[in-house]
Amino acid sequence: MTLSFILSLLNMTVENSVPYLLITVGGVFVARAGVFNISMEGCTELAAFAGILFAFRTGNIWVGVIDAILFAVAINCIFYIFTVKLNGNLSVVGTGINLFAVCVPASLLQIMYGSRSNLIATKIIDPLKMMIDIPILRKIPLLNEVFNKQTFITYLTILIVWGLIIVMYKTKFGIAVRVTGENPNAAKSVGINTDRIKFYCLMISALTCALAGINLSVEQLGMYTIGMSANRGFICLSAINCGRKEPGKACIYALIFGFVRALQTIINNFVPVAISSLLGILPYASIIIVLLIVEMPVAKRNHLRFFKGAN
């Protein structure tokens, strides 16, 4: 009983961590390049919507996937042009994009299908078929329960996280990204095109956000509901902050947040219906608590009195 409980919890953790991990690991690049990007939320939301919408319209999942990626790239191109090229305020542009990403799906859904809240595409996409049964994992008792029968993007995520950490620390591009964020002038003086580096970072973030959106809507549920990304962009932003903009650490925090969400889903089964809606605050409250725990020890160093701290 307890073992199966723990195993199902871990299984849910893996499933729920995927979008967090993807958004975080892409967002780390953007954050490292010195761009405070709060539009990841909108990017994920729009990708989730585009994936379902185009898959539903054409009857082909791959069309949805490609369109989701295109939408995410387009959104981040807009962000790039408005902030890096035209010097707009990062937070203003970010909130603008987030609003755009919430209201465009709503208005399009209302026009096309009459209901502004959701689009169910389970006719075309069967979420059960999305799970991949890996023969090697099937034979290993504990790992089978946790890691087998996950979606394709789950396995891809492991590769992506691993690959992007290597890119960050072992390649020339990674060094350029880190220099760009820490000291743009120094980066310029050694001939790094900082704007271009920021553009590449935003594109990486667009790809990972798109994959996260696809994972949320197409793979896990086969349907889209308004507000599907549920502040995941902001949660990942705090994961990045907690991890001090280092991809490995940030991903660990992303896993913690994924675990809390899994915990919420699991506990839901054991408590009365009335309280289960209160459990919705668990992911959000946990972030504030984690932020508090992480920032408390360094509070003195971070204190506003810069002049005292410098000496």
Added chain:
Amino acid sequence: MKKHGKTPVVPKSIELIELHRKKCNAVWDTIIPLFFAFIVGSIFSLICKCSPIKLYSFILKKAFMSYGGILNTLGYATPIIMTGIATAFSIKAGIWNMGIEGQVFAGAFVSALAGYMIKGLPSFLHVTICLLIGAVVGALYALIPGILKAKLRINEVVTTVMLNSIATTVTGFLTQSYFGTGDAYAHTEFILETARLAKISSRYRSTTALFIAVVIWAILFFVLKKTKFGYEVSCIGKQLEFSDAVGMHVAKKIIIIFIIGGAIAGIAGTTEILGANYNFVNTFSANPGIGWDGFFACILAGSNPIGIMIYSIVFGALRYGALAAQTGLGVPLDLINVIKSALVLFMAIKLVSTHGDSIKEFFRKLVTKKGDKEEKEAKA
């Protein structure tokens, strides 16, 4: 993009010309985003199979062309004025307080409870108590990100957004379970007659809350522009470390700024309950929420109080117009938000005042290149 007004200006010195130019740039900076935003809106309204001219004229007609329309517009604008000016305080100080929406929810919920639980008071006292309770609850709720920001320097964007979600979830839960009435849709009990704000005209949305909003707006306008505290707020926004070094007690000021924002947000939520809704429903400030509308109004106006007033009324008109257009023309409500988001995006870049010169240069080069080519062709 230098453009002189109708009255000829006699330039006395270079500074005057500069000043004039800056003013003109500011005017162009508001007009050009409007233009772009309405183009984006037109594209989407064409997607929605509705002629954009028809849509815009319908909204204008509904919102401004009749006595009732104006009253409804003002009714929708009332909370936005308050949330807008509440946001202005924090934005001026360089704090991105996005938690106004959550504070609105907290204030509205508790004052809705106070509206029917406190009994046997005269109307004036009851309304005042409800407003005070709303303000206190909003301020307390804003204290959480305030302390986190001031003492621990935790990024306020993340915490406030999280607290928004927590506020909506918890109030939704409480209306469903403990304070609900057991009806099919979750709502609290209706507030007593004594707690209700008087309507200006019985059929329309506008209430005496409008006067409360204007008074709050005027007080904060005065505080921002004319007092030492207002000056310190804008100093903190411009140079945080320097303000702290000269002894402005930045940490304390940040908490005060959050408290003021939260209190006004709480009042905004309360007036919405006491004046328009009469009970707490979890969707009372949907699409995208009066807190967010105030936030956008503040951003668009560059946290200038007069601009906030104008944009609040425009947003009120859009809100009412969108509701009318949904029933009248069958256009989705969210179409208006598309226009709003485009407005925010284009307003963010201040095209003329920051890029006017480079754009001019670009066009000049384009023209000269063409001229060169023509000359060469003529020579050949």
